[in-house]
Amino acid sequence: MRVCVYCALFQSVCVFSLCFSVSLLSLSLSLSLSLSLSLSLFDTCGSCAFLLFISLFLKPTISFSLFLSLFLSLSALSLCSLSLLSLSALAHLLLHLLERECVYACVCVRSSIMVVGGWRQMAVRGGQAVGRCQQGRGLRWTLVQAGGLQEAMSKPEPTIVMSGIQATGIPHLGNYLGALRNWAQVQDPASPNAVKDAQFYFSVMDLHSLTVPQEPQQLRSNIRDTLAAVLAVGIDPERCVFFQQSQVAAHTRMAWLLACHTPSGELNRMTQWKSKASQQKTPSLGLYAYPVLMAADVLLYNTTHVPVGEDQLQHLELTRTIAGSMNNRYDSQLFVLPQPLLTPAARIRSLRNPTAKMSKSDRSVHSRIELHDDPDTIRDKLRRAVTDSLPGVSFDFQERPGVSNLVAIHAALSDRSPEEVASELAHLDMAALKQEVTDVVIEGLRPVRERLEYWRSHPAELEAVLDRGRVRAAATADATVQRFEKALGLQVFS
Structure with a gap:
């Protein structure tokens, strides 16, 4: 918490509270408390108002009580920002000494927000939570009923995890170990990587997928195969909402609304745009603006966490920038600012060119x-994998990328570290290394391959799963x- 230090004007305020309690058996004087607060509220740049309100309640078991409290507001000579001394420590001290409920006042003017007592930021009115308050916007409700605030604070904000995969057909081993397996793990309560109590x-x-030219028949096949593959890796449609993006119309509506508020300069800085645009003769507007669609995908579901790889962190940061801008511009908590969900993920490289990542775009x-x-x-594919002529097995992507890639595949599928696997197979x-890795890959992918074939051969069941997911996602x-x-301002009559 920042405190003004320039040209400080010292002021002191004493607040006295006297509380009387009468029980069915006797009348006694309970407590008298005197507080002295020293504040520094004025500097050469100017400061504004300081508001503090702390009240003491007696336990409801006492049959009759009289409550009286005083609060003061101090004003300085100019209007700018708010400076606070350490109210949190004071509140905790009072709670410790009095062992009573304490009514907290939220203080927020223009550029600062604080909730006394160290609880998370929450806008409240009439004792009921009405939403989160972000830095940069004022809080207009300062007096809060203790019970209502405690009830609001006892309900933590839900964790919502959202992610997606492009419809490129059957995923490869790199997609599985880098993303899809993590999806299955975070939604599986039995997994050590599970995110508990989340949606x-x-x-x-x-x-x-439309950011590059597509043949309609091939696109339909790719969508079906990708849908089947996501279920095959272990996504449980009973634990999560699984759906096809284009079947929820709100995605394109939200993308347009966000695009109208996103500066082109933000999109120009996207490294993936620069990389992919250089590979096309005439890059499309869709390719340029697809980070905005990605932001819409995330923000539509009040997402708190997004499983992403390092190559997508820039896009997630753009999503946060857009969401924060909308919250500030429209003086409202419209969107949750999502955080990256970093989970263990193996980076699998091409079997033919181990200096590049494994990719569907590779012609081989x-x-x-x-x-x-x-x-x-x-x-057959692993027998053709590029290695080197050096003796033994070691893990060093700089010196031995081909061998290290095989070690990384083995380690990811056996849930061990690459160094441990390299030491064992040294x-x-x-x-012999290729044979060892082949056995691990075949066994590791066997259940996934079996479930994939099931979903591909049962399109009616797949469609039913997607229909349920579409309804839930659309809501x-x-x-x-x-x-x-x-x-x-688009809703005129509501």
């Missing part, structure tokens, strides 16, 4: 292992976009 939204982002099918590959195909030659997304439209 989950997972989507196949087919609209994002031998560069990647896809989740529907049978054991013979996996064995005596093997390259042929939340529509409410969010309507709230935004109301703040913008």
Whole structure:
């Protein structure tokens, strides 16, 4: 907490409270308290008002009580920002000494917000929580009923996890170990990486796939295969909301509303835009603006956490920037600012070029292992994997990228560290290393491949799962976009 230090004007205030209590048996004098607060509220740049209100309640078991409190507001000569001394320590001291309930006053003027006592920021009115208050916006309700505030503070903000994958067809091993397996783990209560007591939204982002030219028939096949693959890796549609992005109309509505408030300079700085645009002769507007659609995907569901890789952190930061800008501009808590959810993720590289990541865009099918590959195909691809002629096995991506990539695959599928695997396999030659990794990959992907084939062969069940997910996703997304439209002034008669 910042305190003005320039040209301080010392002021003192004493507040006296006298409380009388009468019980059925006797009348006694309970407590008299005198507080002295020293404040520094004025500097050469100017400061404004300071508001403090602390009240003491007696226990409700006492049959009759009389409550009296005084509060003062101090004003300085100029109007600018607010400076506070350490009220939190004072509040905790009072609670400790008096062992009574304490009514807290929230103080917020223009650029500062504080909730006395160290609780999280919450806007309250009439003892009931009405929303979060972010830095940069004033809080107009200062007197709070103790019971209402305590009830509001006892209800933590829900954790909402949201993520998506582009509809590129059957995912490869890199997609699985880098993202999809983590999705399954965070929503699985039995997993050590589980996010407890959370709501989950997972989507196949087919609209994002349109940023590059698509053949309609191939796109339909890719969407079906991606949907089936997400369920195959272990996503439970009973624990999470699983849906197809284009089937929830609020995504495109929200994207347009956000795009109208996003400066082009923010999009120009996106490194992925620069990289992908250089690979196309005439990059589309959709490719340029797809980070805004990504922001809409996240913000629609009041998302608190997003599982992302390092290459997506810049986009998530843009989402936070857009959300914060809207909250400030429209003087309202419209959007939650999402945080990255960092989970253990292996970075798997191409089998043919281990200096590049494994990718669907690689023309060589031998560069990647896809989740529907049978054991013979996996064995053939790994036998062709690039290694080196050095003896033994070690883990060093700088010196031995090919060998290290195989070690990383083995480690990820066996839930061990690469260093541990390299130490155990140090005596093997390259042929033996490839055989060892092949056995681990075949066994590790077997249950995924079996579930994938099931969902691909049962399209009616897959469609039913998506219908349920669409309804649940639309209920939340529509409410969010309507709230935004109301703040913008688009809802005229409501």
